[in-house]
Amino acid sequence: MVTRHRLRYKHPLPTLLPDPSKVGDMRRGQRMRDLYLPLESHFRNQPEVLIGGNGFLCQMPDDSDGWVKLDFVVAFDVIPDAIIGRNGYIIDEVGKPPEFALEVVPEILSDPWAMSAEDAFGEFRPVDVKLDYDYSRKRAAYAHYGVAEYWRLCDPVDRHQDTPLAGWKLVDGDYQPFEINVTDEGESRGYSPALDLELCWNGDSLRWRQTAGGRILPNLQEQSERLDAVLKLWSEARHRCADAEYQRFVAEDRVKRLENILRQAGIEPNIEPSIDDQIEWWRELERRRRPNEG
Numbered sequence: 001m002v003t004r005h006r007l008r009y010k011h012p013l014p015t016l017l018p019d020p021s022k023v024g025d026m027r028r029g030q031r032m033r034d035l036y037l038p039l040e041s042h043f044r045n046q047p048e049v050l051i052g053g054n055g056f057l058c059q060m061p062d063d064s065d066g067w068v069k070l071d072f073v074v075a076f077d078v079i080p081d082a083i084i085g086r087n088g089y090i091i092d093e094v095g096k097p098p099e100f101a102l103e104v105v106p107e108i109l110s111d112p113w114a115m116s117a118e119d120a121f122g123e124f125r126p127v128d129v130k131l132d133y134d135y136s137r138k139r140a141a142y143a144h145y146g147v148a149e150y151w152r153l154c155d156p157v158d159r160h161q162d163t164p165l166a167g168w169k170l171v172d173g174d175y176q177p178f179e180i181n182v183t184d185e186g187e188s189r190g191y192s193p194a195l196d197l198e199l200c201w202n203g204d205s206l207r208w209r210q211t212a213g214g215r216i217l218p219n220l221q222e223q224s225e226r227l228d229a230v231l232k233l234w235s236e237a238r239h240r241c242a243d244a245e246y247q248r249f250v251a252e253d254r255v256k257r258l259e260n261i262l263r264q265a266g267i268e269p270n271i272e273p274s275i276d277d278q279i280e281w282w283r284e285l286e287r288r289r290r291p292n293e294g
Helices: 026-042 080-085 126-132 135-145 220-264 275-289
Strands: 049-053 055-058 068-070 072-076 088-090 100-105 149-154 165-171 174-177 180-182 188-192 197-201 206-210
Touching: 026 049, 026 072, 026 100, 026 206, 026 220, 049 080, 055 135, 068 100, 068 135, 080 088, 135 149, 135 165, 135 174, 149 188, 165 180, 165 188, 165 197, 220 275
Parallel strands: 055 088, 100 149
Antiparallel strands: 049 072, 055 068, 072 100, 149 165, 165 174, 180 188, 188 197, 197 206
C-alpha cells in the first residue's frame, strides 16, 4: 500500500496482502500523487489518520474473491502503520471500514489496443485491471463493507455517471449520489462530509477545497513555491540582520573614538550619553576649536 507515512514498527502478523496489478498511465500516476500531499498536510495534526492507496480492501485476507482494489483511501481513528504493514486494509483487523474511498479510473480502459495484451513482466494484467475498475462490483463491495463514501473520477465520462467526478454516500446499506455542481468554467465540484472538504475536478487535476473560506489545499508544486518564498524571506532577513549588526559595530566604534576625542579635550563623557548630550559635546568641541570666534 503506497503512502507517505513511515513504518515505525513491523506488524506482528506474518500474512501480507499482495500488490494489485499496475496500470501503465503516467498522467493518472501524476494525478494520484497530487492527491496525497495536500491531505497529509491538512490532517498532519491528527496522527491516527490513514491516507494511502494502491492496496486491497477486504474483510479477511483468506477471502481473495472479496478483495477490491483501493486507489485512494482515508480512514480516521486507526493505526496507519499496522494497515500499511499488512499492505492492505483488512476490516476485521482494523475494526471498522474506511470512511472515504476514491478511485481514478484509468483512461487505458477505453483503449482496446492497450488492453489487448499483458506486458512482458506480467505487471500489467488487462483482465485484473478490468476487474479492479468494474463499477457494479466495486459499488456492491464497498456497500457490503460499509465504506461511508465512494467517489469515482472517470475521464472521459462513462455510462455510470453524468460528470467526470461522482460520489455516493452509504444510506441504509445502499449508495445515494452526492450532488455534483458544474461551474461555468466546467469544473465539477462535490462535497465530502467525511473529509469536510470539497472535491474539485477542473479537467486536469483534482483539488481539495476547504468549505470555510474556500481555500484550496496547496499541492506539491505550490508548497515548494511557498517554501522557496519563505526561504527567500529568511535569507533577506538574515542579510538585513547582518547589515544591522555591521552598522551597530561601526556606530560603537565611532562612539569610542568620540569619547577619546572628548577626553583629550578635557570632557568626561557620560557612560550612556543621550542624543542631547552628544549634540552638546560636538558644540563644545567646535567652540574649543574656534576660541576666537563669537
